[in-house]
Amino acid sequence: MLQQQLEPILPRVQKPARYTGGELNSVLKDKGAVDIRFAFCFPDTYEIGMSHLGMKILYSLINERPDSWCERVFAPWTDMEKEMRSRGVELYALESGDSLRGFDIIGFTLQYELSYTNVLNMLDLAGLPLRAAERNALAPLVIGGGPCVCNPEPLAEYFDMFLPGEGEEVVGELLDLYKKHKAAGSSKAVFLQAAAGIKGVYVPSLYEVVYNTGGTVRAVLPRPGSGAPEKVRKRLVRNLDRAFVPTSYVVPSVETVHDRVSVEVFRGCVRGCRFCQAGYIYRPVREKSPETVNAQCLAGCESTGYDEVSLCSLSTGDYTRIEPLAASLLEWTNAKRVNLSLPSLRVDSFSRELSEKLTPVRRSGLTFAPEAGTQRLRDIINKNITEQEILSAAAEAFAAGWVSVKLYFMLGLPGETPEDIEGIAALAQKIVDLYYANPSRPKGKSVTVSVSVATFVPKPFTAFQWEAQNTAAEIAEKQSYLKSLVKSRKIRLSFHNREMSALEAVFALGDRRLAAVIETAWKSGCRFDGWDDVFQPALWQAAFASCGLDPSFYANRRKGFEEFLPWEVLDYGVSRAFLERENARARRAETTPSCREKCAGCGANALNGGSCDAND
Amino acid sequence: MQTIRFTFSKTGAARYLSHLDLVRCMTRALRRTGLDVKYTEGFNPHPYITFALPLPLGQEGLAEKMDVIFIDGEGPQEAAAKLGAALPEGIRIVGAAPPVHPPARIRYASYDLTLDFACVQDAQLYRQTAVRLVEQGALAAQKTAKKGRAKVLKTIDLCEHLQRFEASVQGTSVRIGATLSAGIENNVNPFLLTGALERESAVRPETQLVVREVLLMEDLMPFS
Numbered sequence A: 001m002l003q004q005q006l007e008p009i010l011p012r013v014q015k016p017a018r019y020t021g022g023e024l025n026s027v028l029k030d031k032g033a034v035d036i037r038f039a040f041c042f043p044d045t046y047e048i049g050m051s052h053l054g055m056k057i058l059y060s061l062i063n064e065r066p067d068s069w070c071e072r073v074f075a076p077w078t079d080m081e082k083e084m085r086s087r088g089v090e091l092y093a094l095e096s097g098d099s100l101r102g103f104d105i106i107g108f109t110l111q112y113e114l115s116y117t118n119v120l121n122m123l124d125l126a127g128l129p130l131r132a133a134e135r136n137a138l139a140p141l142v143i144g145g146g147p148c149v150c151n152p153e154p155l156a157e158y159f160d161m162f163l164p165g166e167g168e169e170v171v172g173e174l175l176d177l178y179k180k181h182k183a184a185g186s187s188k189a190v191f192l193q194a195a196a197g198i199k200g201v202y203v204p205s206l207y208e209v210v211y212n213t214g215g216t217v218r219a220v221l222p223r224p225g226s227g228a229p230e231k232v233r234k235r236l237v238r239n240l241d242r243a244f245v246p247t248s249y250v251v252p253s254v255e256t257v258h259d260r261v262s263v264e265v266f267r268g269c270v271r272g273c274r275f276c277q278a279g280y281i282y283r284p285v286r287e288k289s290p291e292t293v294n295a296q297c298l299a300g301c302e303s304t305g306y307d308e309v310s311l312c313s314l315s316t317g318d319y320t321r322i323e324p325l326a327a328s329l330l331e332w333t334n335a336k337r338v339n340l341s342l343p344s345l346r347v348d349s350f351s352r353e354l355s356e357k358l359t360p361v362r363r364s365g366l367t368f369a370p371e372a373g374t375q376r377l378r379d380i381i382n383k384n385i386t387e388q389e390i391l392s393a394a395a396e397a398f399a400a401g402w403v404s405v406k407l408y409f410m411l412g413l414p415g416e417t418p419e420d421i422e423g424i425a426a427l428a429q430k431i432v433d434l435y436y437a438n439p440s441r442p443k444g445k446s447v448t449v450s451v452s453v454a455t456f457v458p459k460p461f462t463a464f465q466w467e468a469q470n471t472a473a474e475i476a477e478k479q480s481y482l483k484s485l486v487k488s489r490k491i492r493l494s495f496h497n498r499e500m501s502a503l504e505a506v507f508a509l510g511d512r513r514l515a516a517v518i519e520t521a522w523k524s525g526c527r528f529d530g531w532d533d534v535f536q537p538a539l540w541q542a543a544f545a546s547c548g549l550d551p552s553f554y555a556n557r558r559k560g561f562e563e564f565l566p567w568e569v570l571d572y573g574v575s576r577a578f579l580e581r582e583n584a585r586a587r588r589a590e591t592t593p594s595c596r597e598k599c600a601g602c603g604a605n606a607l608n609g610g611s612c613d614a615n616d
Numbered sequence B: 001m002q003t004i005r006f007t008f009s010k011t012g013a014a015r016y017l018s019h020l021d022l023v024r025c026m027t028r029a030l031r032r033t034g035l036d037v038k039y040t041e042g043f044n045p046h047p048y049i050t051f052a053l054p055l056p057l058g059q060e061g062l063a064e065k066m067d068v069i070f071i072d073g074e075g076p077q078e079a080a081a082k083l084g085a086a087l088p089e090g091i092r093i094v095g096a097a098p099p100v101h102p103p104a105r106i107r108y109a110s111y112d113l114t115l116d117f118a119c120v121q122d123a124q125l126y127r128q129t130a131v132r133l134v135e136q137g138a139l140a141a142q143k144t145a146k147k148g149r150a151k152v153l154k155t156i157d158l159c160e161h162l163q164r165f166e167a168s169v170q171g172t173s174v175r176i177g178a179t180l181s182a183g184i185e186n187n188v189n190p191f192l193l194t195g196a197l198e199r200e201s202a203v204r205p206e207t208q209l210v211v212r213e214v215l216l217m218e219d220l221m222p223f224s
């Protein structure tokens, strides 16, 4: 039936293979033989979603259960949406082709604030009411996971529950409970109340948000009698060597963003960059053993046929056993003609020995993320890289024949002054000069220094969660100042869309009242807001205005430590006292040593029985 | 070292895979089989694979040909079984044997086209127009051609490239059997034919399914 409906559509849309399914290793089951049908939704394109490791893990994990069938769903691109709407095709799951409406659980992974309109659009395309309160039946249940869940409040009205933290264990518990209640014919209310008893389950409808007169949140309180916990603590997997990792992955037939096997080497980060949400919310640090990583890389390559494997984590160079791991990988990767890429090597861990070990295979490119242009500002953000380290790593790279370097910076960081902006241009120029100072540089080749500049976005559960973001207008000024300072044609300067960053901050820091804004913007046509060619900032401005909400209240206002923050109903392990301490140190431009050197007492180790692999 | 020519079909959802996607799928599938395939040298080695004639995106193929060089090992049938097990839905290995003819000998391809219309009248009009024009022996189409580096549009007469043509109406569908020029020199995409017929008849099919059945040589014998 669906096949017939799609027949006339597919030849008319871009990249039709996004919408057909049938990839190698995709899982087909008999729908009559399972109790739970789970639609795993990624609210962005197929190519992006299929590159996402977490989705692959949960897909396999759920499909391991004989009682459940997990299928994949991605956001249709705008052309496909038009065709689907005009022909009445409902959003369907790729494996069965069935409409989402008939599923038991619709699970969204929330990776990026600018995909929120896609979430609404997908629910609507499935023919479902958007608001949780309007979906009365037990099924389909709409749940959310992923990093944005550390402040799910802007989406709270649309979701039945959120799963803060790592999903591997809680999903199983949730499916067990759901199965029981489905068999018993429970109402949604009864089920949700029971689910709120599972550790790491946040049921937003069981909480009431109390506001102060100025519009700030006074508290998020469990409704009396609901039995919901006062704070929901994120879940985590204690032993990564025993954490579930699939032995086979769906292999997309079309090219995706990360077309390779990726294997996690550890979770958490030992660095403590003060702006970096990922660095805080995945704590404490838990490492996998090199044996496990090596075996998983090999199994991944064999089941997929990929010719590239990448080790992933927030900062792979900080993996304590990177050298023995690289050695054991290189034992088979060359023979199997598999490329090994280590994407997020930090400059100060780019050791010569490791780099030499990797010479037989392709390295993924030389990138540095100083984030700020001067040492003072780097100290404020606790990015512990010195200019000297960057320059000597670049010199080594040039000596080894590299001709391009990529640098990442941010504008609008707390404490930024004009000198910091000048520092960005100066550092880029120093690297250009360094290249020409190398007498053995390849003849006739010129150097390219790409400088990619984002806008600082304050995020929940970071030391900067209280900070104000610069307005888009302020950022515009800073951008043009930086542009005026860059003289060399060897420097390629690019800016991330500042209006997107502004919106990202609003939703990262927002509260439940923003639900109306998202819905209004979506109704007026906003989709794929993270895509430059689709993003429509004017429609967003109109949406804020018509809902009577001021985006700068959320993004451009500095909050005091006394203010309750909308996401403080959740507990991600890092204590507020620690974040306050870090914020105060930032104000004094005082660095905090990496967790390897000294535990900073973030508190997250309590989630792991007091242990943390960063400092044991 | 031996070359095996695999015959495969690419149908259903797999017809939306581009030629590049197909190359990638086959490469990965070969890697999964663990067969001892010959690789290119260099920084980014990949297996030696050649396709006799790429199939345009959106079309099905029943007997497409792909050559792979093996250094050592199993016979064609074993290789075909292993490769077949490593492919996505819609791509099936239907044969494997040492190559007989060089790909340069391909001159034609035979197609089975199914076009669905909104109503019987449209289907009949389309068919009548098609038959009349083919009988008259003139049916112009614009084809992009390479002139040096630039791409230019050139007008060709499709009838000169039409070796066989039959059309029938079945309900609201028109079924066309056609043999068209194919190969490196004069490849005529059947969408050129359906496009020209759409223009001349002024009726537009709702859907069209193009199936390339077999690649043929000058003597109209199958390329194998």
Ligand code: SF4
Residues within 6 Å of the ligand: A269, A270, A283, A284, A285, A595, A596, A598, A599, A600, A601, A602, A603, A604, A605, A612, A613, A614, A615
């Ligand atoms: S517990 Fe200590 S060592 Fe571990 S992440 Fe927190 S601050 Fe770092």
